[in-house]
Amino acid sequence: MLVLGIHGSPRRGGNSEILLDLCLEAARQAGAETEKLRASRLDISGCRACGGCDETGECVLPDEMQRVYPLLDSAERIVLAAPIFFYSFPAQLKALIDRAQARWARRRLRHRQPGYRPAANRRGYVQLVGATRGRNLFQGAELSARYFYDALEMEYCGGQLVWRVDARGAIRQHPEELERARELGRRLVEQAYCS
Ligand SMILES: Cc1cc2nc3c(=O)[nH]c(=O)nc-3n(C[C@H](O)[C@H](O)[C@H](O)COP(=O)(O)O)c2cc1C
Numbered sequence: 001m002l003v004l005g006i007h008g009s010p011r012r013g014g015n016s017e018i019l020l021d022l023c024l025e026a027a028r029q030a031g032a033e034t035e036k037l038r039a040s041r042l043d044i045s046g047c048r049a050c051g052g053c054d055e056t057g058e059c060v061l062p063d064e065m066q067r068v069y070p071l072l073d074s075a076e077r078i079v080l081a082a083p084i085f086f087y088s089f090p091a092q093l094k095a096l097i098d099r100a101q102a103r104w105a106r107r108r109l110r111h112r113q114p115g116y117r118p119a120a121n122r123r124g125y126v127q128l129v130g131a132t133r134g135r136n137l138f139q140g141a142e143l144s145a146r147y148f149y150d151a152l153e154m155e156y157c158g159g160q161l162v163w164r165v166d167a168r169g170a171i172r173q174h175p176e177e178l179e180r181a182r183e184l185g186r187r188l189v190e191q192a193y194c195s
Contacts, residue, residue, distance in 0.1 A: 001031070001076045002033050002074055002076055003034045003075065003077040003078075003079065003189065004035050004037070004075035005034065005035070005036045005081060006039060006081070006096065007036065007037065007039065007040075008080060008082030008083070008089055009040070010040040012038075014083065014169065015083065015165050015168070016081040016128070019081055019160065019177065020036070020181075022181040022185065023079055023160075023182065023184050023185035023188075026181075026185030027077070027186070030189035030190050032077070037068065040090070042068065042096070044063055044065045044096050045061060045063055046095045048061065049101075054105050056105075056109075057103065057105045057107075057110075059099060059102035065096065068099075069102070069103075072100070072103065075122075076121065077125065078154065079126070079184075080126045080148070082127075082129075083128070084128060084129070084138065084141060087136070089144060094144070100148050103151045107150075119153065122155070123155050123157045124149035124156050125157050125159035126161075127159055127160045127181065128141055128142075128160070128162065129162045130162070130165075158195035159184055159195070162174070165177075
């Protein structure tokens with residue numbers, strides 16, 4: 001099983017990256033193969049809404065997203081790990097998410113084929129961190145994640161939401177969250193966990 005972790009913070013070694021690394025380490029220990037991408041290190045431009053994918057499901061923009069698509073297609077589990085920026089995902093990760101429009105187009109084309117059935121048991125998760133305590137803090141990002149996974153024909157399964165953590169690495173002072181990250185990595189492999 002391939003577990004793909006996509007890190008969405010421009011801050012290296014920050015809270016979401018610490019959680020993602022623990023999750024992926026636990027997934028490896030549970031027998032999965034893992035791959036990690038850092039959205040802010042990839043040259044991915046925003047979707048241009050050119051319609052180039054409409055009839056093929058393939059994006060025509062020649063940038064590093066072209067090496068992300070095969071990973072999105074082959075992973076059985078994907079974890080989006082990111083901080084909340086203005087109640088949403090950081091722009092670098094949002095660019096990657098928007099480029100899943102090509103997979104949305106492909107999904108539409110496939111669903112027109114009689115008898116088409118998407119691959120079963122593909123699941124997507126989040127690990128989200130924000131500084132404040134607002135009840136709606138994760139609503140925007142979770143909605144984006146849900147429909148990103150829908151475009152990939154994956155089931156959205158929730159994950160780990162962490163309020164009130166701000167400074168770089170402050171998550172280390174929350175051992176219960178570090179353990180929840182490991183638990184997520186174990187469970188998504190062992191039990192096909194879906195919350
Ligand atoms: C540009 C920017 C926007 C942010 N917007 C929010 C926000 O809307 N709500 C919030 O609770 N925290 C917000 N934060 C705080 C981050 O979510 C918080 O510091 C988080 O722990 C960073 O995670 P990281 O270390 O993985 O980057 C923002 C931080 C930045 C830099």
